[in-house]
Amino acid sequence: MGKSIKSEHIPRATIQRLAVYVQVLENFLQEKQNVVSSEGLAKACGVNPSQIRKDLAYFGEFGVRGVGYYVQDLLTAIRQSLGIDRTWNVALVGVGNLGRSLLRYSVFRKRGFIIVGAFDCDPFKIGEVVAGLEVICSRRLSEKVQELGIEIGIITTPAERAQRAANYLTEAGVKGIVNFAPARLSVPSSVAVEYVDFVHHLFSVAFNISYQQSRNR
Amino acid sequence: MGKSIKSEHIPRATIQRLAVYVQVLENFLQEKQNVVSSEGLAKACGVNPSQIRKDLAYFGEFGVRGVGYYVQDLLTAIRQSLGIDRTWNVALVGVGNLGRSLLRYSVFRKRGFIIVGAFDCDPFKIGEVVAGLEVICSRRLSEKVQELGIEIGIITTPAERAQRAANYLTEAGVKGIVNFAPARLSVPSSVAVEYVDFVHHLFSVAFNISYQQSRNR
Numbered sequence: 001m002g003k004s005i006k007s008e009h010i011p012r013a014t015i016q017r018l019a020v021y022v023q024v025l026e027n028f029l030q031e032k033q034n035v036v037s038s039e040g041l042a043k044a045c046g047v048n049p050s051q052i053r054k055d056l057a058y059f060g061e062f063g064v065r066g067v068g069y070y071v072q073d074l075l076t077a078i079r080q081s082l083g084i085d086r087t088w089n090v091a092l093v094g095v096g097n098l099g100r101s102l103l104r105y106s107v108f109r110k111r112g113f114i115i116v117g118a119f120d121c122d123p124f125k126i127g128e129v130v131a132g133l134e135v136i137c138s139r140r141l142s143e144k145v146q147e148l149g150i151e152i153g154i155i156t157t158p159a160e161r162a163q164r165a166a167n168y169l170t171e172a173g174v175k176g177i178v179n180f181a182p183a184r185l186s187v188p189s190s191v192a193v194e195y196v197d198f199v200h201h202l203f204s205v206a207f208n209i210s211y212q213q214s215r216n217r
Numbered sequence: 218m219g220k221s222i223k224s225e226h227i228p229r230a231t232i233q234r235l236a237v238y239v240q241v242l243e244n245f246l247q248e249k250q251n252v253v254s255s256e257g258l259a260k261a262c263g264v265n266p267s268q269i270r271k272d273l274a275y276f277g278e279f280g281v282r283g284v285g286y287y288v289q290d291l292l293t294a295i296r297q298s299l300g301i302d303r304t305w306n307v308a309l310v311g312v313g314n315l316g317r318s319l320l321r322y323s324v325f326r327k328r329g330f331i332i333v334g335a336f337d338c339d340p341f342k343i344g345e346v347v348a349g350l351e352v353i354c355s356r357r358l359s360e361k362v363q364e365l366g367i368e369i370g371i372i373t374t375p376a377e378r379a380q381r382a383a384n385y386l387t388e389a390g391v392k393g394i395v396n397f398a399p400a401r402l403s404v405p406s407s408v409a410v411e412y413v414d415f416v417h418h419l420f421s422v423a424f425n426i427s428y429q430q431s432r433n434r
Binding site (some may be wrong): 010013015016018019020022023046047048061084086088093096098100101102104105107108111112117151153160165174175178190192193194196197198199200201202203204205206207208209210211212 | 228230233235236239240263264265298301305307313315316317318319321322324325330332336337345368369371377392393395399407409410411413414415416417418419421422423424425426427428430
């Protein structure tokens with residue numbers, strides 16, 4: 001299972017930033033950049049250099065004085081430490097427009113997230129084939145999660161059906177949920193939940209526009 | 218136009234965090250919580266307290282020793298400073314499954330982002346009405362951006378058509394773009410771009426699951 005993690009407790013904010021670091025480091029590798037300075041990495045990740053040094057210190061000693069970080073070594077170490085040098089089987093619950101677009105989103109598979117089951121409670125959708133998957137009744141999640149080795153659930157239902165989808169998923173034994181529905185979920189503390197908020201991105205752009213305009217006045 | 222911003226240059230990372238602060242503060246208000254400690258705000262935002270103090274210092278003096286922050290005052294000040302106490306007209310380009318789900322996503326309007334135009338270059342989609350909007354040919358963006366007072370564009374095309382959509386939008390004069398297509402865009406530096414990356418959220422959940430498992434071993 002790779003190297004063990006150096007520290008006992010890693011803050012949630014660090015874990016979230018690590019996901020960004022991994023993606024930025026993968027981009028560097030694709031562009032054949034093998035070494036990156038602490039400042040260069042910080043800039044690409046949108047955080048300050050001292051934060052990156054602090055975050056990476058949880059996993060051991062990586063920076064090389066006067067050089068920076070070796071991209072491949074750092075990437076391998078983070079991936080192994082956190083056990084994400086593997087693939088994950090995923091269930092998607094809610095085959096509406098958003099669900100359909102995610103079922104067809106090829107980037108998930110490339111990054112190791114394989115959607116192996118599509119679920120919906122609408123009898124008109126059950127049996128339909130979307131992106132090669134037959135839509136299954138959500139009530140059968142428990143049985144299918146076992147059979148297909150599913151560990152992560154994606155919720156793309158309307159807001160008012162999100163909690164029920166979360167209940168089906170957690171009762172079936174999934175360990176993590178990515179919730180695209182605009183609703184907070186109540187789940188056992190052992191289940192990792194990530195909320196996707198589209199408005200957040202519009203806020204950021206609006207901020208940037210207003211800020212540029214205020215500077216140009 | 219509200220109070221002016223105290224500092225000349227606000228880092229991009231701060232601007233991004235402000236979007237999170239605004240949302241968290243709005244949640245506090247909804248839950249009738251009128252005062253929040255620096256630590257409480259930090260925890261809810263997933264950053265450390267010193268970072269929040271540093272970020273807010275760009276906008277003036279807000280914290281009250283021994284009390285924390287007055288939620289409404291802080292929210293009003295951030296919104297006014299950055300000029301987001303207003304609504305924004307938005308164009309959506311790419312009426313596929315994802316585009317359709319965003320056109321029907323009622324949260325945008327509630328938060329002040331009004332999608333006033335839906336665009337696609339597919340002749341079979343032009344003229345179709347989705348969520349009350351008639352789909353318009355993307356080539357007419359320039360004319361429609363002026364007519365409808367559009368400032369922000371959302372791109373929900375396939376990856377290979379995202380750059381063309383960005384070209385139409387920037388030539389038409391939009392000032393910011395939220396790009397849902399898995400492609401990097403080349404736009405003038407005056408245009409604010411925000412990339413939406415769904416995989417990011419799956420990474421975070423996978424990290425959390427692996428990390429919990431490594432601690433339980």
